[in-house]
Amino acid sequence: MKIKLAKEDIESSKIQLIERVSGEEMRRCYQCGKCSAGCPVSFAMELPPSQVMRFLQLGRVDEVMKANSMWTCVGCLQCYARCPQGVSVAAVLEALRQIVLRKGTDHERIKDVPFPFMKSAPQQAIVCGFRKFVS
Amino acid sequence: MTMKIPYYPGCTLNTVAKGFDATAREAALKIGFEMEELKLWNCCGATFPLTPDNLIALSAPAKVLSNARKEGDTVTTLCSVCYNVLKRTNKVIKDDKEKRGVINGFIDSEYDGSLSVLHYLEVLRDKIGFARLKEAVKRPLKGIKAATYYGCMLLRPFEDIGIDDAEKPTIFENMLSALGATPVDFPNKIECCGAHLAMNNTDVVEKLSGNVMTSAVDNGAELIVTSCPLCQYNLEKSQKRLIEERPGYTGVPVVYFTQVLGLAIGADINTLGFEKNEYSIMPLLHRKGIVAGED
Numbered sequence: 058m059k060i061k062l063a064k065e066d067i068e069s070s071k072i073q074l075i076e077r078v079s080g081e082e083m084r085r086c087y088q089c090g091k092c093s094a095g096c097p098v099s100f101a102m103e104l105p106p107s108q109v110m111r112f113l114q115l116g117r118v119d120e121v122m123k124a125n126s127m128w129t130c131v132g133c134l135q136c137y138a139r140c141p142q143g144v145s146v147a148a149v150l151e152a153l154r155q156i157v158l159r160k161g162t163d164h165e166r167i168k169d170v171p172f173p174f175m176k177s178a179p180q181q182a183i184v185c186g187f188r189k190f191v192s
Numbered sequence: 193m194t195m196k197i198p199y200y201p202g203c204t205l206n207t208v209a210k211g212f213d214a215t216a217r218e219a220a221l222k223i224g225f226e227m228e229e230l231k232l233w234n235c236c237g238a239t240f241p242l243t244p245d246n247l248i249a250l251s252a253p254a255k256v257l258s259n260a261r262k263e264g265d266t267v268t269t270l271c272s273v274c275y276n277v278l279k280r281t282n283k284v285i286k287d288d289k290e291k292r293g294v295i296n297g298f299i300d301s302e303y304d305g306s307l308s309v310l311h312y313l314e315v316l317r318d319k320i321g322f323a324r325l326k327e328a329v330k331r332p333l334k335g336i337k338a339a340t341y342y343g344c345m346l347l348r349p350f351e352d353i354g355i356d357d358a359e360k361p362t363i364f365e366n367m368l369s370a371l372g373a374t375p376v377d378f379p380n381k382i383e384c385c386g387a388h389l390a391m392n393n394t395d396v397v398e399k400l401s402g403n404v405m406t407s408a409v410d411n412g413a414e415l416i417v418t419s420c421p422l423c424q425y426n427l428e429k430s431q432k433r434l435i436e437e438r439p440g441y442t443g444v445p446v447v448y449f450t451q452v453l454g455l456a457i458g459a460d461i462n463t464l465g466f467e468k469n470e471y472s473i474m475p476l477l478h479r480k481g482i483v484a485g486e487d
Contacts, residue, residue: 133384151242184238186391
C-alpha cells in the first residue's frame, strides 16, 4: 500500500483536536510496541494501541475512528505504565471516545443493557460504563 | 481512646458489596480503630477521566473531597476505584491552580487539595503496622495458599497513586502473611479483569478474568483475595466458562481482603458474608482445619 505523507493531513484540525483533548503529542511515540504488548485487550482490537498511534501520526484519522479500538480499551493504563516515552494511548483512545460522545452520539443504548446485569452488577460498573459509552 | 478514621464507602459498598463494608468496619474495631462514615458523601463517578480537559467529570469526586475536608484531614476508602478517582482528583486540585479554580466553580467550594486520601490497606500498613496486625490474629490462616489480585486501579498510574511498586507490589502479600496465609505470586496479579466491559463485551471480560483465574490457580492458589467489587464480580462470573471449558476446574472462591482479615482476627464466621460468594470458601476452611466442620 502506497502511503502519501502530507503536512496538511499530519497537522490537520482533526489531529490537533485529538492532541488537545488527550493532552498527548502523537509524534512522541516512536513505535516500540510496548503498549500493544502490555495491553490486555489488544487481541480484541482491530487496531492495537501502537497502530492507533501510527495511523494518527500519519494523519489517517478516519481508519482509527472506524476501528473498535477506542470502545475496547478498558483504561487500565498498562500502556502508559510501560511506555518509555510517557505517552498514554489510553488518553488518546479516551479522547477519540469523547470526540464521538461530545457530539451527542451514544455508543451504547441504556435500554439495550441486559437487565440481569443491571440487577446484579456492582454500581460502579454501570456508572463507569455509562461514562465511557453514553453521551 | 480508639483512633477514628474518616471513611468514604462509595456507591457499591453501600449496595451490592455491603459485606465488604461491614467486614472492614468490624475488623477495624477488633484491631483498634474505628471507621467513621462521612456525614455527607456522593458517588465518586467510578472513573477518572483520562482526558485532561474533562474537568466537569471531576466535580463529583471534588465534592466528596471538599465535604470530607470539613470533617478532617484524611479520608479512607476500601474500593480500589474510589481510591483511584479520589486520589487522582485530589492531586489535580492540589497541583493545578487553574483547574482548581474551575472545579471549585462547578461545586461552589474553595477546596485546596489538602486532604490525604488513604486506602484501608495503607491504614493497616502505615498506621497500625503489619507486626501489630499479626499480634491481633486469633485464627491464623495457616496452610491457605492465597493469591492477591491487585488489578489496575489500586496501582496505576504509579506517580499519582504510589501505594506500592507499580509492577511488583507486595502490600497485599505482606498483609496475608501477617494473617498466617501463604501468598501466591502469579503473572496476572496486576492485569485488568475487563472492568466495565462487563456491560457490553462479556467475551473480553471472560477472557481477561479467565486468564487471571487460571494464572493464579496454575500457580497453586486455593483462594483469590481482592479489594475491588468489580474485580470480584468479574472474577466470579468468568469461572462459569472455565468450569465448562477446563477439565478438572471446579471454581475457586474470590473474596474481599476484609473477609479474610475478619476471619483471621477472630470474627464470628457467620458475619463475614461468605454465603454471598458464588464459590464457597467453607470447604477450604474445613479442609485446612481453620473452621471445624465437614464439606
